[in-house]
Amino acid sequence: MTRITRAAAAAAVGSVLAIAIGGCSAAGGVPQGTEDDPITITFWGSYGNGGNSAQQEVLDKTLIPSFEESHPGVEVKYVDVPYDDLLQKLTTSAAGDELPDLVRADLGWVPRFADLGVLVPLSDVMDDFDELADATYPGVLATNLFDGKYYGLPLDTNTRVQITEPGALATAGVDTPPATFEEFVALGEALEGTGVTLFADGGLGAWNIMPWIWSGGGDIADEDLTASTGVLDSDENIATIQMLVDLFDSGQVSSGIIGNEGAVSTSEGLPNGDYATILDGPWMTGIWADQFPGFEPVYSPVPAGPGGSISVVGGEDIVLTASSQHQEAALEFIRFTQSEEFQLALVPTGQLTVVEALGPKQVELVPGLEVFTAQLETAKNRLAITQGAEVDTILNEELTPAFEGTVSVREALSAAAARIDELLAG
Amino acid sequence: MSPELRSAGDPSADRGWRGARPAGTRPPDATRARARRLSITPYLFLFPGIALFAVAVLYPILQAVHMSLFDWKIVGSATSEFLGLENYRRAFADEHFWLALGNTAFYAVATIIPQIVIGLAVALLLHRRSPVQPFLRVLYYLPVVTSWVVVSLLFRFLFADQGLVNFVLGTETSWLADRWTGMLAISALGVWKGIGWSMMIFLAALQGVPRSLLEAAAMDGAGPWQRFRVVTLPAIWAALAFVTIMLVIGGFNVFISVYLMTGGGPAGRTDVLLTYMYEQAFGSLEFGYGAAIAVILTALVLCLSLIQLRMFRDRNGGFAE
Numbered sequence: 175m176t177r178i179t180r181a182a183a184a185a186a187v188g189s190v191l192a193i194a195i196g197g198c199s200a201a202g203g204v205p206q207g208t209e210d211d212p213i214t215i216t217f218w219g220s221y222g223n224g225g226n227s228a229q230q231e232v233l234d235k236t237l238i239p240s241f242e243e244s245h246p247g248v249e250v251k252y253v254d255v256p257y258d259d260l261l262q263k264l265t266t267s268a269a270g271d272e273l274p275d276l277v278r279a280d281l282g283w284v285p286r287f288a289d290l291g292v293l294v295p296l297s298d299v300m301d302d303f304d305e306l307a308d309a310t311y312p313g314v315l316a317t318n319l320f321d322g323k324y325y326g327l328p329l330d331t332n333t334r335v336q337i338t339e340p341g342a343l344a345t346a347g348v349d350t351p352p353a354t355f356e357e358f359v360a361l362g363e364a365l366e367g368t369g370v371t372l373f374a375d376g377g378l379g380a381w382n383i384m385p386w387i388w389s390g391g392g393d394i395a396d397e398d399l400t401a402s403t404g405v406l407d408s409d410e411n412i413a414t415i416q417m418l419v420d421l422f423d424s425g426q427v428s429s430g431i432i433g434n435e436g437a438v439s440t441s442e443g444l445p446n447g448d449y450a451t452i453l454d455g456p457w458m459t460g461i462w463a464d465q466f467p468g469f470e471p472v473y474s475p476v477p478a479g480p481g482g483s484i485s486v487v488g489g490e491d492i493v494l495t496a497s498s499q500h501q502e503a504a505l506e507f508i509r510f511t512q513s514e515e516f517q518l519a520l521v522p523t524g525q526l527t528v529v530e531a532l533g534p535k536q537v538e539l540v541p542g543l544e545v546f547t548a549q550l551e552t553a554k555n556r557l558a559i560t561q562g563a564e565v566d567t568i569l570n571e572e573l574t575p576a577f578e579g580t581v582s583v584r585e586a587l588s589a590a591a592a593r594i595d596e597l598l599a600g
Numbered sequence: 601m602s603p604e605l606r607s608a609g610d611p612s613a614d615r616g617w618r619g620a621r622p623a624g625t626r627p628p629d630a631t632r633a634r635a636r637r638l639s640i641t642p643y644l645f646l647f648p649g650i651a652l653f654a655v656a657v658l659y660p661i662l663q664a665v666h667m668s669l670f671d672w673k674i675v676g677s678a679t680s681e682f683l684g685l686e687n688y689r690r691a692f693a694d695e696h697f698w699l700a701l702g703n704t705a706f707y708a709v710a711t712i713i714p715q716i717v718i719g720l721a722v723a724l725l726l727h728r729r730s731p732v733q734p735f736l737r738v739l740y741y742l743p744v745v746t747s748w749v750v751v752s753l754l755f756r757f758l759f760a761d762q763g764l765v766n767f768v769l770g771t772e773t774s775w776l777a778d779r780w781t782g783m784l785a786i787s788a789l790g791v792w793k794g795i796g797w798s799m800m801i802f803l804a805a806l807q808g809v810p811r812s813l814l815e816a817a818a819m820d821g822a823g824p825w826q827r828f829r830v831v832t833l834p835a836i837w838a839a840l841a842f843v844t845i846m847l848v849i850g851g852f853n854v855f856i857s858v859y860l861m862t863g864g865g866p867a868g869r870t871d872v873l874l875t876y877m878y879e880q881a882f883g884s885l886e887f888g889y890g891a892a893i894a895v896i897l898t899a900l901v902l903c904l905s906l907i908q909l910r911m912f913r914d915r916n917g918g919f920a921e
Contacts, residue, residue, distance in 0.1 A: 574867035
């Protein structure tokens with residue numbers, strides 16, 4: 175045997191032994207890796223998305239080093255993927271069995287990937303799952319539930335509140351942002367002829383339209399998720415959507431709401447004074463601080479209708495993939511994400527904590543988040559089904575003609591409800 | 601292998617041509633062995649290309665056909681349910697599929713004709729000798745080599761509500777908020793980006809137009825239009841056929857510009873077949889249905905290409921043979 179082949183054989187035997195030992199240690203719960211020969215867990219997310227580098231910096235420079243220090247032998251490799259590409263990357267990686275150990279998944283994606291069988295049910299593998307889960311907001315935790323098991327833990331949460339441009343209020347001659355549907359419509363009337371559009375949004379999906387529907391006293395489906403007909407096409411919802419359609423007709427709502435990619439975006443139009451109000455999340459503060467330094471947005475609850483002021487829950491969950499080779503270390507990192515250190519470090523960057531008990535500390539840390547924290551108390555989840563993307567498509571496709579005036583609001587809502595019925599039945 | 605090809609590379613055939621080999625006698629073994637060896641040579645030359653085609657084109661097509669017959673689960677461990685032709689039946693009954701097909705056809709027609717007409721006109725102008733000619737050629741070809749992503753975003757801003765197009769025209773049209781104006785904006789990008797490519801092919805073809813024929817026609821009193829119609833056009837017919845077929849294939853495969861300029865919106869009304877397929881596959885994880893749409897598109901493009909080949913061949917007495 176030549177020297178090279180002997181060396182290769184030795185390396186092969188060494189690799190086999192290393193894999194065998196690694197496997198044993200994983201099974202026995204012994205920490206994997208050593209300081210000299212660390213193991214690496216890979217974590218995909220989109221913290222750096224939207225030009226907001228602040229979140230990724232906190233993760234890369236503070237949180238991951240802190241975890242690595244307290245867990246010698248484990249290295250965390252964070253890979254940032256733009257939000258728009260993440261779903262496709264996860265899908266193709268699932269097909270190719272190339273998923274990372276951990277994923278920061280949009281809360282709408284968890285049932286979908288759990289259904290594909292590529293996630294580990296955390297409620298089965300974590301002894302302390304109940305303890306960690308009980309500490310989080312129930313609404314956000316529920317986004318991890320699929321088929322009776324929890325496939326993730328909430329990582330961060332957010333919601334949409336009303337954000338107003340102070341100059342528009344001055345133009346309309348009012349001091350405070352509209353607090354009710356009536357004041358919202360009245361502000362639109364006051365702004366007529368001023369060149370300022372009352373409201374703008376980027377679509378008619380559930381994320382966009384549900385705050386209006388819930389605040390108007392309606393819903394999208396019954397509580398047991400068996401039918402949408404009779405719920406989505408209710409009189410309350412017809413009145414709410416008609417209000418928006420009427421405002422759209424009079425030019426008080428930007429055409430971005432029906433998917434016009436040529437409309438000025440909400441993130442630009444608000445600080446530029448094109449729009450008076452938008453609904454958006456806490457991350458906008460960071461984005462505007464970079465791009466529009468002089469802009470001082472006014473945050474207030476979603477205008478209240480007959481149902482109150484109710485917004486939509488957003489955020490991300492952390493999930494463990496079934497293909498992970500280092501599940502023990504990955505679970506340790508998941509536990510770390512639920513700690514006060516992790517949760518509060520990201521608060522100043524626009525990430526709301528998912529741990530209920532940390533709510534007051536969060537407001538102390540960033541007083542500007544008070545409106546978001548309060549809004550979150552009543553915020554609701556979108557439909558907890560695997561076909562969330564189809565629901566958005568249906569709402570966009572069926573409601574757009576109502577805004578364009580080619581069908582009535584009642585017809586549009588009935589058509590959407592009928593299609594959502596089919597999804598719920600499937 | 602065709603008989604012509606074999607005789608061209610076969611020394612024994614050469615002897616037969618001269619009549620040296622008596623009819624009915626068997627050639628010596630060594631000669632037959634050499635003939636066999638030589639006869640595999642063309643295959644060896646063809647092999648790399650065919651192998652690449654098989655791996656990169658044929659296999660994905662067959663795989664797509666296979667997927668289209670199932671409710672395809674992307675994860676290898678999951679079982680995909682066999683549906684037969686259900687995905688195809690679903691496509692033909694799906695209104696949105698027909699809308700996307702209509703938009704694709706609109707885009708193809710709206711981009712192919714201008715690209716040919718303007719491309720040919722520019723090629724005729726740039727064919728004349730002039731000091732600025734190389735500069736202008738580069739200028740016209742520049743859009744072809746720029747990134748689709750960059751120019752799609754650029755055109756989205758041009759056609760935005762507060763964009764340059766509205767500013768120049770003095771209009772307040774929401775170009776990207778309506779199906780037909782949106783498709784028009786997307787087609788404008790397709791034409792702008794493609795003219796340089798067709799121009800380059802036509803320029804190359806114009807080099808081959810016999811100058812003597814043009815001069816003879818001029819001597820006979822033919823005007824510029826007659827010279828173009830009777831001399832130039834027949835001479836560049838093969839290039840015209842090539843450009844048309846390639847543009848039809850390209851037109852039916854439009855994706856990036858639609859995806860980035862309108863995202864298929866509003867409410868999916870500017871969807872083309874490929875954006876709809878992408879949405880079905882990656883948005884709704886309906887990979888079987890997405891594959892069926894892809895197979896239908898492939899079959900459609902194949903049929904259109906064959907029809908065009910036949911049309912151009914008939915017109916030119918067999919150019920495509």
